Every structure is written in C-alpha cells, then in structure tokens.
Amino acid sequence: MIEFWAIKVVWFRYFTIYRKDIRFGLTTTFVEPLLYLFSFGYGLGTMVGNLKFDGVSLSYRQFIFAGIAAQTILFQGFFEAAYGGFVRMYYQRIYQAIAMTPITLSEVLWGELLWDATKGTIAAAAVFLIGSVTGDFHPLGAFAALFVAFAGALLFGALGLLSAGWAASIDEISYPQFLFVFPMFLFCGVFFPIEQLPGWMETTVWILPLTSLVSLLRTITLGTPLHLQAIPLLATWLVVTVWYARRRMLQRLIK
16 A cells, blocks of 8 residues: 655655755756747747737747747656656665665655656746746746646656666667657647648647647647647546556566
8 A cells, every 4th residue: 555655755855855956956947948938939939920829819939938838847857757767776776775664666656756747847837937927928827737737747757767667778768768759849839830740740749748738738828729639638648657657667676
C-alpha cells in the first residue's frame, strides 16, 4: 500500500535541494521564455502581425506565447526526469538509498514524478506571469491554466522517466530527445497553426501529446475554441505514460 507521507518526504527532499539554489533555478526559468518572447514575439511578430486562429483574431505574440508555455512544460518535465532521473538512478543511486528506509521504490518513483511535474509547473507559472504582465494573457485564465500545466508536466516527466528507464547509458536519452521531443517542439503548433500542415501530417501531430496541451492552453489563456479531442488524448497519454514509466523503472531497479 502506497503511503502519502512517504511520497511527501521524497518530494520535499527535491524541493529542499531546489530551494538551496533557488536564485539560479528562477533565473534560468525566466530567461528562456523571455528570450523566446523577444526573438519570436517582438522580432518575428512585427513581420507577421495579427492572425486569425480558429476564428479568433490574435497577435502573433499572443499566439507564440501560449506555445512557449507548452514548450516550457515539455522541456522542463522531460529533461528533469530523463537526465536527472538517470543520474539519480545510475550514478548517485539515490532511489536505491531511499528504498533502504521504510519508503518503498514505488513511493520514491511517485515522489520523483510529482517533483518533475512541480518543477515544470513552476516554469509554466513564470511564463504565465510574464504573459499576464505584458497583457497577452488574462490573469484568471493564466491561473486556471496552471492545472493543465501540472497534468502536462506530469505526462512529460513520465516520458522522461520512461526514457531513463530504457536507456543503457545517459547518451541513449538522445534518441527520444531528438526523435520524439524535438519533432513535437517543431510541429505541434508552438510556432504556427497546425492547419498549415498537409492533411496527413496534421492528423499525425494531433496524436502527439504536445498538440493537445498547446490547444488547451490557448483555449484557457486566449479564449480560442475548445478542440474536444484534446482532453481525452491528453488524458490517455498521461495515464498510459505514467503507468508504463513506473513499471519500466521498477523493472530496472528491482533485479
């Protein structure tokens, strides 16, 4: 039986380490979306101007900023779990050390996933805050989007942990990074409406989880029409990926 207090202890361990170097963490969290905002929002945005997206008139800066929020969740969740998880499992052997206490490996992995989701949500909150200050997001919409951000960060954290579970070496994490994560970043609607893609390709990218996350965040923060398929698609990816990641890591750790 999984104990909540044990998961909380694992999560708090990660939070304590993060808090010790919080200035570095917050600086890197804010700098990346600001760079994207100025390079694409103000740079490319002045060339593109306004656009019609799902019948709603948006500035390109608004359009890209919602995409940047989703991309931030993707990168923060995946890389924290994939590379951080591999280091903690293989080099530092932290999972095994904690499991020598009354806390089980299953609880350790839940704590890991929830921390990965928390860190991704913190990064998303930074983007939503900047977007609210610049007037691109409605503050209430930005706050509501945090709940979707947490679900997305948990999904991509699980994807990263699954990658760590399959990788024989840390270099092998590059395979899902370049063959799955980066294609999602480029084609799932972060930088342009996926309706611009050929029909077969649009259908394909809708299957990928980042497309649903981008769509839901734009609906909540910018008021674009809701694509109903985004909810079951994202929920299915979340449930399956979390289950499979935990299963694979337990197989890897219990020999």
